[in-house]
Amino acid sequence: xxxxxxxxxxxxxxxxxxxxxxxxxxxxxxxxxxxxxxxxxxxxxxxxxxxxxxxxxxxxxxxxxxxxxxxxxxxxxxxxxxxxxxxxxxxxxxxxxxxxxxxxxxxxxxxxxxxxxxxxxxxxxxxxxxxxxxxxxxxxxxxxxxxxxxxxxxxxxxxxxxxxxxxxxxxxxxxxxxxxxxxxxxxxxxxxxxxxxxxxxxxxxxxxxxxxxxxxxxxxxxxxxxxxxxxxxxxxxxxxxxxxxxxxxxxxxxxxxxxxxxxxxxxxxxxxxxxxxxxxxxxxxxxxxxxxxxxxxxxxxxxxxxxxxxxxxxxxxxxxxxxxxxxxxxxxxxxxxxxxxxxxxxxxxxxxxxxxxxxxxxxxxxxxxxxxxxxxxxxxxxxxxxxxxxxxxxxxxxxxxxxxxxxxxxxxxxxxxxxxxxxxxxxxxxxxxxxxxxxxxxx
Numbered sequence: 001x002x003x004x005x006x007x008x009x010x011x012x013x014x015x016x017x018x019x020x021x022x023x024x025x026x027x028x029x030x031x032x033x034x035x036x037x038x039x040x041x042x043x044x045x046x047x048x049x050x051x052x053x054x055x056x057x058x059x060x061x062x063x064x065x066x067x068x069x070x071x072x073x074x075x076x077x078x079x080x081x082x083x084x085x086x087x088x089x090x091x092x093x094x095x096x097x098x099x100x101x102x103x104x105x106x107x108x109x110x111x112x113x114x115x116x117x118x119x120x121x122x123x124x125x126x127x128x129x130x131x132x133x134x135x136x137x138x139x140x141x142x143x144x145x146x147x148x149x150x151x152x153x154x155x156x157x158x159x160x161x162x163x164x165x166x167x168x169x170x171x172x173x174x175x176x177x178x179x180x181x182x183x184x185x186x187x188x189x190x191x192x193x194x195x196x197x198x199x200x201x202x203x204x205x206x207x208x209x210x211x212x213x214x215x216x217x218x219x220x221x222x223x224x225x226x227x228x229x230x231x232x233x234x235x236x237x238x239x240x241x242x243x244x245x246x247x248x249x250x251x252x253x254x255x256x257x258x259x260x261x262x263x264x265x266x267x268x269x270x271x272x273x274x275x276x277x278x279x280x281x282x283x284x285x286x287x288x289x290x291x292x293x294x295x296x297x298x299x300x301x302x303x304x305x306x307x308x309x310x311x312x313x314x315x316x317x318x319x320x321x322x323x324x325x326x327x328x329x330x331x332x333x334x335x336x337x338x339x340x341x342x343x344x345x346x347x348x349x350x351x352x353x354x355x356x357x358x359x360x361x362x363x364x365x366x367x368x369x370x371x372x373x374x375x376x377x378x379x380x381x382x383x384x385x386x387x388x389x390x391x392x393x394x395x396x397x398x399x400x401x402x403x404x405x406x407x408x409x410x411x412x413x414x415x416x417x418x419x420x421x422x423x424x425x426x427x428x429x430x431x432x433x434x435x436x437x438x439x440x441x442x443x
Contacts (some may be wrong), residue, residue, distance in 0.1 A: 003122050004029070004032065004033035004036060004037075005030060005033045005034075005077075005282055005283070006028075006282060007029075008026060008029035008030055008033060009026070009070070009073065009283045011029075012025075012069070013065075013066065013070065014024045015018075016149050018064075018065045018066045018069070019065070020056075023044065023055050023056070023065065023069055026069065027048050027051055027052055027055075027074075030047075030048065030050050030073065031044055031047075032053070033245075034047065037244060037245025037246065038214030038215045038245055038246035039246055040215055040246070040249065040253070041219065041251050043080065043249055043252075043253070045079050045100060046080075047076055047077070050076045050079075051072050051073055051076045053077065054068075054072035054075070055068065055069055055072045059287055066367075070383070072282065073283065074151075074276075074279055074280070074283060077279045077282070077283075078275045078276055078279045079251050079252070080248075080249055081245075081248040081249065081251075081275060081278065081279060081282075082235075082248045082249075082251040082252065082257075082273060082275050082278070082355075083252065083255070083256075083257040083258060084197070084259040085218075085253050085257060086231075086257040086259060087234060087259070087272065088232070088259060090116070090119050090120070090121060090127055091121075091173075091206060092121075092173045092174070093173075093174055093175075093202075093203040094113070094174075094175045094177070094200055094201070094202045094203050095174065095175070095176045095177065095202060095204045095205075095206060095257050096177045096179060096196060096197065096200060096202040096204070096205045096206070097109055097176065097177065097178055097179060097206050097208055097234075098179050098181075098193055098205065098206070098207055098208070098224060098228065098230075099111075099207055099208035099209060100181045100182060100184065100209075100210075100220065101132070101179055101181040101182060102181070102210065103179060103181065103208045103209055103210045103213075103236055104210065104237065104262060105178060105179075105208045105234040106129070106135060106138050106139050106142070106178050107142065107236075107262075107265070107267075108208050108234055108236060108260075108262060108270075109139060109142070109178040110139070110142035110143065110145070110146055110267060111124065111191060111260075111262065111267055111269075111270035112145045112176055112206075112234075112260070112270070113143070113148045113174070113176050114148075114268070114270070115123050115270065116149055116173070116174045116290075117146060117147070117258075121172075121173040121174050122148070122149070122172040122173045122174070123149060123172050123173070123174045123175075123176065124137055124148065124149035124150065124151055124166075124170040124171075124174070124175050124176070125142070125143045125148060125149065125150050125151075125176050125178065126150075126151045126152065126162075126163070126166045126170065126175060126176065126177045126178065127139045127140070127151070127178055128159050128162060128163060128166075128178060128179045128180065128181060128196060129151030129164075129179060129180040129181075129304065130156065130158070130159050130162070130176050131180045131414050132180060132181070135178070135180070136154045137153045137154075139152065139178055140152065140269075145267070146187070146267060147172060148172070149172050151165075151166045151169055151170055152166075152221060153165070155175040159179075159180075159192060159195065159196060160199050163177070163196060163199045163200055164199060167200070169225045177196070177200060177202070179192075179193060179196055184265050190223075190227050190353050193224075193227065193228060194227055194228070199230055199303070204231045204232065205228050205229060205230050205231050205232075206230075206231065206232050206233065206234055206259065207220075207221060207224050207232070207233050207234070207256070208233075208234045208236060209221070209233060209235055209236070209247050209250070210235075210237050210247070211235050211237040211244035211247050211261075212237055212240045212244070212247075213246060213247050214246040215246040216244045216246070217247045217249075217250035218246075218249075218253045218254060220250075220252045221233065221250050221251075221253075221254040221256055222254055225254065225256065229247050229442065230256050232256065232257050232258070232259040233250070233256050233257065233258045233259065234259060234260045234261070234262070235247045235248065235258060235260075235261045235262065235273075236261075236262035236264060237262060238261045238263050245442075246253060252348060258273040258275075259272065259273060260272055260273055261273050261278070279360065308357075314410050315374060315376065315377060316366065316369065316374040316375070316377045316406060317374050317375070319405075319406045319409050320362075320366050320374075357378065358398070358401070358402075361392075361394050361398055362402045362405075364392040364393060364394060365388060365389075365392045365394055365399055365402050366397065366402075367392065368387075368388045368391035368392040369388055373388075374432035377403060377406055382418040385399045385400060385403075
């Protein structure tokens with residue numbers, strides 16, 4: 001699943017031009033990847049619909065389709081692929097690990113012990129698996145390998161006796177108990193785990209599930225939650241499973257936070273689960289944080305512009321919004337014919353076309369200005385004009401021409417605010433043609 005999502009996004013971002021068809025194809029690829037990853041079909045539909053809604057209904061004007069598509073996928077997958085808002089505190093505590101056979105629970109006990117040891121806490125691993133042959137020796141060897149304490153009784157079959165003695169013997173800060181598993185969640189397993197819980201009264205109960213468990217992960221989590229207050233999930237074998245989606249989504253469906261993921265067999269291949277970082281890697285976007293920051297800045301900018309217009313403020317941002325609005329209305333010829341007095345200027349068609357070219361250049365000039373210059377154009381002096389011209393690939397006189405047009409537009413804006421121009425029916429007609437959210441506060 002993980003590779004398929006990454007491939008789909010990589011193919012999408014490599015395209016030179018993005019359109020609606022590309023977005024729809026990307027969503028279909030993500031759907032296929034999630035279904036093959038054993039994510040519940042209903043959840044796949046919810047994820048794809050949420051991504052589609054974000055892409056097509058919520059995109060701000062100043063953000064490219066490519067950037068906003070990646071942001072939308074990132075946010076939705078972060079929401080569904082596990083919760084990561086809980087961390088294990090670095091303190092004295094008892095931790096019980098539970099789960100089925102074959103999940104890598106014993107190795108996970110050692111990985112978790114190593115995690116705490118590296119953070120300055122003493123650790124004791126306790127073998128509470130009295131059923132699996134070799135469980136005692138495996139955990140003991142792992143404890144010796146990472147240099148932490150160990151307690152177990154190889155020949156004792158009563159798990160309660162072992163645990164009571166362990167609580168007396170283990171003086172370490174963190175006691176990690178590796179319980180027995182079963183092939184499935186049956187009555188014997190649940191009874192034994194409940195016995196362990198009542199004997200130990202652990203501070204944390206962590207359910208270990210394998211990344212290849214698929215869509216039944218939700219049922220497994222829910223069955224364990226029925227008898228134990230599961231405080232977190234650890235997912236193993238994330239690196240080898242093509243069906244890790246089911247395990248990851250189980251966190252969202254059951255409201256049990258994923259705390260750690262095992263990314264390999266080695267002790268150090270174990271990391272705290274961070275949904276944002278995980279999805280960032282999944283999408284193959286090393287600079288995703290920079291992209292999100294850029295999108296966030298543009299969204300805030302749009303909000304600021306709207307507030308400025310509503311308050312009746314005028315600056316380069318508002319001027320630029322007006323330019324975009326007039327372009328949506330049609331050609332300059334049509335606009336000039338409606339503006340009071342402008343049709344008397346006798347401008348030729350060639351001159352109007354030349355003006356339209358100038359407006360396109362003004363966009364590059366606007367993009368080369370700093371935020372401070374856009375908010376306060378009056379600070380733009382000769383040296384700033386030279387810098388803006390270089391950055392936009394235009395001439396200094398073209399920058400000055402835009403600033404002159406801005407000043408004229410500012411006067412017009414103030415005239416509208418004072419109510420003088422609104423009395424002219426032709427001006428009212430122009431304003432009604434413009435997008436209402438752009439002129440709110442003027443009419």
